[in-house]
Every structure is written in C-alpha cells, then in structure tokens.
Amino acid sequence: MLKKVELLNISKTYDRKQDVISSISVTIEPGEFFVLVGPSGCGKSTILRMIAGLEDITDGVIKIGEKEINDLPPSKRDLSMVFQNYALYPHLSVEENIIFGLHVKKISKSERKKRCSEAADMLGLGSYLQRKPRELSGGQRQRVALARAIVNQSPICLMDEPLSNLDAKLRAHMRSEIRQIQRHLGITMIYVTHDQVEAMTMGDRMMILHNGEIQQIGKPIDIYNRPANPFVATFIGSPPMNLVSCTNNWKTGEININNHLRFFIKPEDQPAVRNRQLTVGIRPEHILHSSNRLTNTIKMQVQVINVEVLGTETIFAFHLGGKEWLAKWNGQWRLSVNDIVPIEIDYNSICLFDKKTGGLIKAPAKIERHIIEQEVMI
Amino acid sequence: MNIRNKLLLYLLLFFSAFLLFFPILYAFMISFMSSDEILHGKFFPAAFHLENYLKVFDRLPLLKYLLNSFIVSTSVMIGQLIVCSMAAYAFVFIQFKGRNFIFFLFISTMMIPWEATMIPNFITILKLDWFNTYQGLTFPFFAAAFGTFLLRQNFLTIPKELHEASQIAGLNTVQFFIKVVLPVSKTSLVTLGVYSFLSTWNQYLWPLLVTTNDSVRTVQIGLKQLQTQETATDWGVVMAGVIVVIIPTLLLLFLGQKQLQKGLTQGALK
Structure with missing residues (x-):
C-alpha cells in the first residue's frame, strides 16, 4: 500500500x-x-x-x-x-x-x-x-x-x-x-x-x-x-555555474561585464529585463573553444590561470570581470597556465537572473540537447 | 627495545610488584607459622603446616561469615547495578526539566564522605528495626553516585542514532534499556559490579554498627574478633583468616581484570 x-x-x-x-x-x-x-x-x-x-x-x-x-x-x-x-x-x-x-x-x-x-x-x-x-x-x-x-x-x-x-x-x-x-x-x-x-x-x-x-x-x-x-545555479552542477553581475543599458539592450565583455540582449528578451539589474550566469560547458563554426556568438580571448585535465574533460580557470571563471571542454586539451585561449559563448546558453530578487529571467535555450532528444525519439 | 633495557624494566617491575605485594606475601607466610616462629621474625616458615587454618575455622563460624559476606556483597552489587543503571538511563535518555541540575546535585553527594551520612543512615535502620538483617546491611548502598556517574558517562557514548533507530523500530523505553543499552554497556556494568562487590566485601564499620550477633555478621568483623579474643593475639591464626578472606577478592580480580581495565580506561582514549 x-x-x-x-x-x-x-x-x-x-x-x-x-x-x-x-x-x-x-x-x-x-x-x-x-x-x-x-x-x-x-x-x-x-x-x-x-x-x-x-x-x-x-x-x-x-x-x-x-x-x-x-x-x-x-x-x-x-x-x-x-x-x-x-x-x-x-x-x-x-x-x-x-x-x-x-x-x-x-x-x-x-x-x-x-x-x-x-x-x-x-x-x-x-x-x-x-x-x-x-x-x-x-x-x-x-x-x-x-x-x-x-x-x-x-x-x-x-x-x-x-x-x-x-x-x-x-x-x-x-x-x-x-x-x-x-x-x-x-x-x-x-x-x-x-x-x-x-x-x-x-x-x-x-x-x-x-x-x-x-x-x-x-x-x-x-x-x-x-x-x-x-544559489541553485551554483549548487547544482559541477563545476558550478559562473555568475557575474553586470551593468545593463536597457535602452540599447547592451550588457556590459566590467567593460570586458559586451553583448546585446535579443529583442524578444528585452521586455523582461527592462528596469532590472542583472546577474549573468553561464555553465562551464557552455564556454566553447572559438571555432568560427557558430555565428551570433560572443567571442573573446582569455588567459588561463589554472588547468585540470581529467581524462575525458578539461577544466580551466580564467579571470573575467573581476571574477574567476571556469570552463569545461570535452576531451584532453594541452593547455598550460598563462596560455591565451580564444573562447566563445552562445547568447542562447546564457542565464539571466534578477540581481535583486534572484529570480530567473532567461534560462539557456536547449540547443544541443534538442538534437539528442530527437535522436532518442526516433 | 634492546635486551638490557628490557631487563632493567623487568627488574624494576619485579621490585615494585614485590614491594606492593609484600604485606600479603608476609601474611601468607605467617599463616603457616607457629607463634614461636612469628616472634623470631622469620620470613619463611620452617614447614608449611595447615594448623592455623584448622584453628581459624574452629574458633569462628568462618564459613557462616563468608556466606554472609557473599550474600551481602552480591546483593549490594545487584542492587547497585539495577539502581545506578536506571538512574543513569534517566539522566541520559529521558528529557526532563532540571535534569542537569539534579544530576549535579546527585553527583555532589560524592563529595560527602560516607562516614558523615552514617548517623542518619543508622537512625533510619534503627527505626525500621533492621538490625541484624541483610536489608540493614545492604539497602543504604544501593544508590551510589559513583556508579551512576560511571554508567552515565558510558551511556553518553551510545550514539543517539541507536536510540532513534529503536524508536522507529517500535521499542519502548524498557525494551530499549534492556535490549540495547545494557548489552552495549556490558564492560562498564562489569566494572561497577566488581567494584561494588569488593568495596562491600571489605566494609568494616557499617556491618559492625548494625550487627549485634553472628546471624548476619560479615567476615571482616570476624577477623577483628580473632584479633581481640585473647590477651595475646595468635597472629598465625589471624593471618590464616585473612588469607581465606582475600581469596574471593583475588579470584574476582583475576576473573574481572580484563573487563575492569577496559572499563576504567574507556572514555580516556577516543
């Protein structure tokens, strides 16, 4: 019973x-x-x-x-x-x-x-x-x-x-x-x-x-x-999600992380972020190696400050916007400390939180997972 | 450790053991001597004859006394184990207001020497008309602060999860006490049992106060009787009595030694 x-x-x-x-x-x-x-x-x-x-x-x-x-x-x-x-x-x-x-x-x-x-x-x-x-x-x-x-x-x-x-x-x-x-x-x-x-x-x-x-x-x-x-974003997932507060020019829709990283919020998300202070979150596995395969991504160069090669994946740390960020790449990457690495972030994989209330504004769109799910369906 | 150090250590140990054991050893030797030999201050008897032992059983109802002592010591041991373990259980597993205060009040009685409470106890026994009875000899010793303290400390080391697990399993207080707490604390219970048996066995003053005839008198008083029966004490007989009386003590010590050591040192190291 x-x-x-x-x-x-x-x-x-x-x-x-x-x-x-x-x-x-x-x-x-x-x-x-x-x-x-x-x-x-x-x-x-x-x-x-x-x-x-x-x-x-x-x-x-x-x-x-x-x-x-x-x-x-x-x-x-x-x-x-x-x-x-x-x-x-x-x-x-x-x-x-x-x-x-x-x-x-x-x-x-x-x-x-x-x-x-x-x-x-x-x-x-x-x-x-x-x-x-x-x-x-x-x-x-x-x-x-x-x-x-x-x-x-x-x-x-x-x-x-x-x-x-x-x-x-x-x-x-x-x-x-x-x-x-x-x-x-x-x-x-x-x-x-x-x-x-x-x-x-x-x-x-x-x-x-x-x-x-x-x-x-x-x-x-x-x-x-x-x-x-x-809190949930950093508690669930290993390594935890990278979080950084940013300034938000909601007239132009531009997000600015300590002048290191700028990108524009897509028009469909703009009403939701209006008049709000934002925290940007990005999962380590969504920080990709810049390969020019994807369009409409945020590209930049970062300096590696620590590397952990785990066999199946490589985790490395870098500074961005006054914070230490972690990125996770599949496979083994021969990176060493102080290397300059080109990375890119897809706008779709970014998380946005309200800085004051902590509420979720935009979750990452499921780009990769969709494909796998469909394959499973077939 | 090399051989030389070991030798030195064992010599030292042997010497200390000899020093400590000397009075008993000497008593043992005297118990085989005649009065003459004792007066000459010899250490070894000329011959080991058992005359003194026969005399001591002849002069005193020693077997009766031994039996009395055994009954009294066993009763106090059992009584103390029951009362102390139940008190300790209450102090550890039952939540009630003022628990700590009552516990410290209880423990503070350890600081009052037993002799100071002797008169009230004596009057109580007198009023109850318990002279020359086993209960008069045993009842005042059932509640012991030391025993409660010892067991409480031991019960405190029982993980609270065991209590919770048995609550979930549906055991009530009595079942938990009997099926879990007591078996888990076996070592401490043995320690307390041996300790209370020995201290009761060696009691002198209280049995002297509450006994007026041979019916329930204990061995320690018997020994004293041997000493003063005649103008010149026959020490050989007295020592024979002493040896007979300490045999049960030694037996208990040898049997319980391992448990006793465990009990007294446990909690010291964790």
Missing part, C-alpha cells in the same frame, strides 16, 4: 525566535524517489527527522496518506530509516540486526527468517549473517543498514546521507544499488544528501534547500536547465 507524504507549511524553531525551517510545503508522490539536497545546515536532515517523528514540529501539518501524523510516535508512522552512521547495534550479529525491529512487531519466527534471507540475498550479505558489525567493512555495514530498512516492508523509507561515509567508488556503486532496490520494491524514498551528484543521479524529483527555505522543487534535469535562482 503506497502512500504519499504531504508537508503543509512546516516550520521548525528551537528558540521560538528564528526559524530553522520556514513554511515548507511539498507533496511526495507514492513510489517516488525524492531527494532533499542542500549545503550543511540548510535544514534537510531536520525535515527528514520531522517526517520520521524524531523531531517536534513547531508549526504545520505532516500527512502520510490522508492521515495527519504530527503527534504519532515514530513507530506508528510505518516507515523505516537509514542513518548516516548506520546505527547498527554493536552487540548483535548481522542477522539479529536485520530482524531486530520485527521482534517488536510480533512477526512470526519463520516469516522473520524468510524476510531476513530475502534481504540478505538482495544485498549479498548471505555469508556475513553471523558476524558482528565491527567485523564488517564500511560498505558491508551500509548494506546491513539497508537490509534492516527493507525487511520492515514499510511503504516509506527515509535515508539520511547514507553514503557519506563511503569512498568514492563504493558510493557510486551503492547509488545505483539503492536506486535499483527502490524501483524493485516500489517504495517511497525520501533521501537526504548534501551531494549534488547523488541528488542528480538518484532522484525522480528533488527539493533544494538553503537556510531552511525551499529554493526549487523539480526533476533534476529541469532544475539543471532552469535554475530558479543563482
């Missing part, structure tokens, strides 16, 4: 003065993989703990299904949770750890055994069942914690940064494993992370939080393509 999770105007304050969470409203659909993402201290874990019932709700209503659960104890909410440090019971074996909660729920011994072996098979824990948690590696402990959440067969599973203690390789592996398990079981997953890669790759939808406020909710790719404000 799948249930949706509904948060209505949730607020949380510890000292009755300052909100750590301020009026969060979101509906998490049944069977959805929903990611809460944001920098540390943004309140994402607090929201998760409020859903779990480990934290009081100062204001607002949380509903699971159609039922208000504000005052229910955690055990009555019919959910499971995976903790960042796994919270395995050190004195119990793996098997006892996995079926620990089933005891209390008065599930028969044979059923417990069956569920345990199912979960252990699914996660490849079969040969470790008699070991104690301290005899396991980090990855294995993580699996035990997952197994413990699975055997409950709760319709909702909460995860609080479950992968942050693993090394990069294992993390990538567990990402896809958790996603597959969630699809396989069809449970509703609410997943907290500070890692934008996890959020992008795992979530059906994600919610970006900053200082206890919602920045944006949506599908990862939509958020990447249309970031609602400069």
Whole structure:
C-alpha cells in the first residue's frame, strides 16, 4: 500500500525566535524517489527527522496518506530509516540486526527468517549473517543498514546521507544499488544528501534547500536547465555555474561585464529585463573553444590561470570581470597556465537572473540537447 | 627495545610488584607459622603446616561469615547495578526539566564522605528495626553516585542514532534499556559490579554498627574478633583468616581484570 507524504507549511524553531525551517510545503508522490539536497545546515536532515517523528514540529501539518501524523510516535508512522552512521547495534550479529525491529512487531519466527534471507540475498550479505558489525567493512555495514530498512516492508523509507561515509567508488556503486532496490520494491524514498551528484543521479524529483527555505522543487534535469535562482545555479552542477553581475543599458539592450565583455540582449528578451539589474550566469560547458563554426556568438580571448585535465574533460580557470571563471571542454586539451585561449559563448546558453530578487529571467535555450532528444525519439 | 633495557624494566617491575605485594606475601607466610616462629621474625616458615587454618575455622563460624559476606556483597552489587543503571538511563535518555541540575546535585553527594551520612543512615535502620538483617546491611548502598556517574558517562557514548533507530523500530523505553543499552554497556556494568562487590566485601564499620550477633555478621568483623579474643593475639591464626578472606577478592580480580581495565580506561582514549 503506497502512500504519499504531504508537508503543509512546516516550520521548525528551537528558540521560538528564528526559524530553522520556514513554511515548507511539498507533496511526495507514492513510489517516488525524492531527494532533499542542500549545503550543511540548510535544514534537510531536520525535515527528514520531522517526517520520521524524531523531531517536534513547531508549526504545520505532516500527512502520510490522508492521515495527519504530527503527534504519532515514530513507530506508528510505518516507515523505516537509514542513518548516516548506520546505527547498527554493536552487540548483535548481522542477522539479529536485520530482524531486530520485527521482534517488536510480533512477526512470526519463520516469516522473520524468510524476510531476513530475502534481504540478505538482495544485498549479498548471505555469508556475513553471523558476524558482528565491527567485523564488517564500511560498505558491508551500509548494506546491513539497508537490509534492516527493507525487511520492515514499510511503504516509506527515509535515508539520511547514507553514503557519506563511503569512498568514492563504493558510493557510486551503492547509488545505483539503492536506486535499483527502490524501483524493485516500489517504495517511497525520501533521501537526504548534501551531494549534488547523488541528488542528480538518484532522484525522480528533488527539493533544494538553503537556510531552511525551499529554493526549487523539480526533476533534476529541469532544475539543471532552469535554475530558479543563482544559489541553485551554483549548487547544482559541477563545476558550478559562473555568475557575474553586470551593468545593463536597457535602452540599447547592451550588457556590459566590467567593460570586458559586451553583448546585446535579443529583442524578444528585452521586455523582461527592462528596469532590472542583472546577474549573468553561464555553465562551464557552455564556454566553447572559438571555432568560427557558430555565428551570433560572443567571442573573446582569455588567459588561463589554472588547468585540470581529467581524462575525458578539461577544466580551466580564467579571470573575467573581476571574477574567476571556469570552463569545461570535452576531451584532453594541452593547455598550460598563462596560455591565451580564444573562447566563445552562445547568447542562447546564457542565464539571466534578477540581481535583486534572484529570480530567473532567461534560462539557456536547449540547443544541443534538442538534437539528442530527437535522436532518442526516433 | 634492546635486551638490557628490557631487563632493567623487568627488574624494576619485579621490585615494585614485590614491594606492593609484600604485606600479603608476609601474611601468607605467617599463616603457616607457629607463634614461636612469628616472634623470631622469620620470613619463611620452617614447614608449611595447615594448623592455623584448622584453628581459624574452629574458633569462628568462618564459613557462616563468608556466606554472609557473599550474600551481602552480591546483593549490594545487584542492587547497585539495577539502581545506578536506571538512574543513569534517566539522566541520559529521558528529557526532563532540571535534569542537569539534579544530576549535579546527585553527583555532589560524592563529595560527602560516607562516614558523615552514617548517623542518619543508622537512625533510619534503627527505626525500621533492621538490625541484624541483610536489608540493614545492604539497602543504604544501593544508590551510589559513583556508579551512576560511571554508567552515565558510558551511556553518553551510545550514539543517539541507536536510540532513534529503536524508536522507529517500535521499542519502548524498557525494551530499549534492556535490549540495547545494557548489552552495549556490558564492560562498564562489569566494572561497577566488581567494584561494588569488593568495596562491600571489605566494609568494616557499617556491618559492625548494625550487627549485634553472628546471624548476619560479615567476615571482616570476624577477623577483628580473632584479633581481640585473647590477651595475646595468635597472629598465625589471624593471618590464616585473612588469607581465606582475600581469596574471593583475588579470584574476582583475576576473573574481572580484563573487563575492569577496559572499563576504567574507556572514555580516556577516543
């Protein structure tokens, strides 16, 4: 039985003065993989703990299904949770750890055994069942914690940064494993992370939080393509979007970035920018090597101040308009520091934000992606 | 470390151990000596005969005393473990107003010497008419600030996620206490158990105050009785008694040594 999770105007304050969470409203659909993402201290874990019932709700209503659960104890909410440090019971074996909660729920011994072996098979824990948690590696402990959440067969599973203690390789592996398990079981997953890669790759939808406020909710790719404000633009995507404030002569439609870079706003965008101060944003991968292939681009020469060659791509930094910018080119480029590189930027790939309110005025038009999408369609 | 240093170190260790252990060793030797030999100030007895041991069991109901001591020490140990662990649980896992204040008030009783509270305790036992009873010997020691403190410090190291995980699993307070907190803190519980057993075993003043006959009297008082029974104390017999009395202590120490070390040093290094 799948249930949706509904948060209505949730607020949380510890000292009755300052909100750590301020009026969060979101509906998490049944069977959805929903990611809460944001920098540390943004309140994402607090929201998760409020859903779990480990934290009081100062204001607002949380509903699971159609039922208000504000005052229910955690055990009555019919959910499971995976903790960042796994919270395995050190004195119990793996098997006892996995079926620990089933005891209390008065599930028969044979059923417990069956569920345990199912979960252990699914996660490849079969040969470790008699070991104690301290005899396991980090990855294995993580699996035990997952197994413990699975055997409950709760319709909702909460995860609080479950992968942050693993090394990069294992993390990538567990990402896809958790996603597959969630699809396989069809449970509703609410997943907290500070890692934008996890959020992008795992979530059906994600919610970006900053200082206890919602920045944006949506599908990862939509958020990447249309970031609602400069914070989202820099938080999602690696390296982050380059942002620079500019002067805007809205009579002529000319944008001027510290006299280094000028371009004209297209007539169709001009009404939107009228009387506004602007912040210009450009994703590193949209800064292209100047090749004269494209017309109607902004061309310039920049001096390289740092280079990182990653094998499949090359990231280099340069100064522009008093800020350090990053550009990402596919493939390996033999650049060295102080080289002068010709670059070009397509007007269509530029993002414009209102400098005062931070609101998005113009998102990059999807030039490249259109082609790929069409190919896929055929 | 080269051999020379090692040798030096072991010599030093051996010497310190000998110094520390000398009184017991000497008592052990005396317990085999006759009065004559003792007066001559010899260290080694001429022959190891068990006469003194037979005498001590003859002169005193030593077995009865040993049993009494065992009952009293075990009861205090169990009582202290129950009371202290429950108090520590409350101080760590249950949120209530003034928790820290009450805890420090509780802990501050550690600064009051036991002797100072002896008179109120004595009057309480007197009013309850608990003279010459096991409860009179044990009840005043159930609530121990030291034990609560030790266990609280240990419980504090239990990650709060374990508590939360069991809340989500649906365990109530009692289940969490018994199924998670106690097994996880086994080392500290053993430490406290051994400590309270030994300190009760070695108690002298309180048992002396609240016992007037042999019915519940403990061994330490028995030893004192040996000493003053006659005008000239037969030290060989007294020492035989002493050796009999410290055997359980030593046994407990050897058995619990590993746990004890773990318990006393844990939290020191993290």
